[in-house]
Amino acid sequence: MTHAEIKDFLAFAALDRLTPDEIHALEAHLREGCAECPADLAEYREAVGSIAFALEPAATEDRIWNSLQSRLAATVPQAVRGTSGSQMREAGGRRASGRIGMWRAATAAAAAAAIVLAVYAGVLTSQVHRIAGAYQQEFVVIAGQVTGMRGQLDSARAQVATLEGVLNDRHRLDRVLLSPDLRLIRLDPLPPAPQASALVAISEARHAAMIQALKLPPTPAGKTYELWWITRQSGPVKAGLFTVAKENTVIAPASPPPAGEHLQLSAVTLEPAGGVSKPTGSMYLKGAPAYE
Amino acid sequence: MVAIAAGDPEALRTLNSRYGGMLAAVAKRFLGNDSDAEEVAADVLWQAWREARSFDPARGSVAVWMITLARSRSIDRLRAIRSRGRTRAEEPAAEAAPDPAYEMDRNQRAHSVRRALTELDSNERTALELAYFSDLSQTEIADQLQIPLGTAKTRIRSAMIKLRKALIGGREQP
DSSP: OOHHHHHHHHHHHHTTOOOHHHHHHHHHHHHTTOSSHHHHHHHHHHHHHHHGGGSOOOSOHHHHHHHHHHHHHHHHHHHHHHHHHHHHHHHHHHHHHTHHHHHHHHHHHHHHHHHHHHHHHHHHHHHHHHHHHHHHHHHHHHHHHHHHHHHHHHHHHHHHHHHHHHHHHHHHHHHHHTOTTOEEEEEEEOTTOTTOEEEEEEETTTTEEEEEEESOOOOOTTEEEEEEEEETTTEEEEEEEEOOOTTOEEEEEEOOOOTTSOEEEEEEEEEETTOOSSOOSOEEEEEOOTTO | OHHHHTTOHHHHHHHIIIIIHHHHHHHHHHHOSHHHHHHHHHHHHHHHHHHGGGOOGGGOOHHHHHHHHHHHHHHHHHHHHHHHTOOOOOOOOOOOOOOHHHHHHHHHHHHHHHHHHHTSOHHHHHHHHHHHSSOOOHHHHHHHHTSOHHHHHHHHHHHHHHHHHHHTOOOOOO
């Protein structure tokens, strides 16, 4: 068979797809010392081997490693058995040859022990790596849990801060309600909130005012409720801002009415967030001081 | 391989982490199930462990040597399975720990091979895949593709020449 014909075989040889006759012809050609074909065949084999890289690797290394570890471990008893046999043989030699035999046995035992220790050391090292990897994965999981718990803690802190604010407002309302100069204004509902009501408590001595509103609709996004004093001298005067959440009940502080002015009315309107200096939105509640 | 030849189990572990998944993937293409594929991969790695001293780098890379072993063992096992009449079964796969440096190199090589395979004519690619991932003879490949034997040979050879040129930079053959 000619060199050119053999060259045609090389690709198939790399794929192990030659017939027995072709294999014999190729082997004979290579034995003759062809300088070109061995290198070509090696390159074809490299190309064939590379095809495997196009496959997505199977995620099975752990199970393969378990199998390999079992085989590694199985080599240790063999070494031990080999050592025992060697020791027995050397023991017989010791009786025949005296101290020389004893030293041979000791040397063989030491060598076998060294092999066993080396294998065990390797196995232990690999186990330490695996355990370290497992701990690392566990650490990542725990770190994720800690992050989640921090989020829950932040949320709980925010709730506590909200409740503390509500409690403080209740205490302030109580102080105003207990003031000897207490003035109360009941605010009645208007069409935008027919179920709503509110009570405004004013203490000029404490220079404080509070509003407790019930059943007001939750504040829409971008809006705020605004409390007003309406005096004969100044007209509507901004008293304070508050928002209503889902529970529809709110206690909020306000500025007291302008000193020395005759308070005619108090009202609540819905205004753009941040409030306005004069009412522009719908009026939800309105009332006059009792003495009026 | 030097470390394996010296009996270092950690080197065997590294070899497994680098090539175990790929060897199992090759075997699975032949055998169709994870369990047999893992056994083949373990057998090949064990053989590499036992025969590392006799490995000749001049004959090719370690990867190609082991892939060749994996194909050969897969074909043997496939024939044994067929003779026992066993059926193929899919099994779930477990997770593997990556080696970042090797993963990068492997991904680059995978990209090159996939590109080279994509650039083949579809008929050539089909013929090459049959030749690579089956135990069919050239005649059986021709029968399966329903083409003359000469055409099958031409397609496989042409595909191999192109693949070799793309991946190794080999000489264009007449």
